[in-house]
Amino acid sequence: MDLGKKVASLRKKNNLTQESLAEKIGVTRQTISKWELGETSPDIKQAKLLAAEFNISLDELVNNNINNVLMKKVSNTEHLATITIKMLKVIGIILSVLFITIIILIVTYGITHISSKDNKISGKFSLVCNLDNEEYLYEIEYNKNYQIINGGGDAWISNHTDVENYDDANKAVAHIEDYFNDHKGSCIISEETK
Known part of the structure; x- marks a missing residue:
């Protein structure tokens, strides 16, 4: 009362x-x-x-x-505590989502940044290879770090040397040259830089 x-x-x-x-x-x-x-x-x-x-x-x-006043204050305090707990939960969820998003962005950026290469062509190897009186042509374009940008030519070379498995232009050229030398053939290699 x-x-x-x-x-x-x-x-x-x-x-x-x-x-x-x-x-x-x-x-x-x-x-x-x-x-x-x-x-x-x-x-x-x-x-x-x-x-x-x-x-x-x-x-x-x-x-x-x-x-009555004390009961109202206790009730208000409990209500405020409930609201505070709910707000902390929401803030926790937001921070968790933000943290996960940042991790995903960092990983995605890292993967694309590491895996991306400079696609500006700095040079080109031209190969003219002979085996069993047949001539095969192949070209490899590369960037300043000798990472392969494009490669192509006679399918016979790609089918027999697995040249597509190489990222480094020098290694790919050496592999093709070794293949032809091992099979009693020869390759003439010319390099053109830009």
Whole structure:
């Protein structure tokens, strides 16, 4: 029960009118009415006089009101704690998603950056190879790091030397040359740089 209702209840229980209670406390009848309606509350001096008039302790007069206030504060604190926990969960989820996204971006960038090569052609090897009175032509274009950009020519060379398995132009040329030399053939290699 709030303080205003308690004052009204105790006043009626003691068979007092608002006017008579107001005279005993030293306030106006309208002040008593405002207390009972909950529009205002008595100050501490007036509350002590009310408690004495009703023959109860000050704690008894205001205790239920204090309990209500405390219950509301506890309820508000619990509500605030629930909201805070929910916000922390949402923030945790957002940070987790952000962390995973950053990891994915780093890995993706690393893979594309490492695996990507400079596609600007810096030079070209031209091979003219002979084996069993047959002539085979093959060209390999490479970048400044001798990474193969393009390779092509007679399919016979690719089919017999696995030249596509090489990233380094020098190694690919050496492999083709070794193949032809091992099979009693020959290769003439010319290099053109840009």
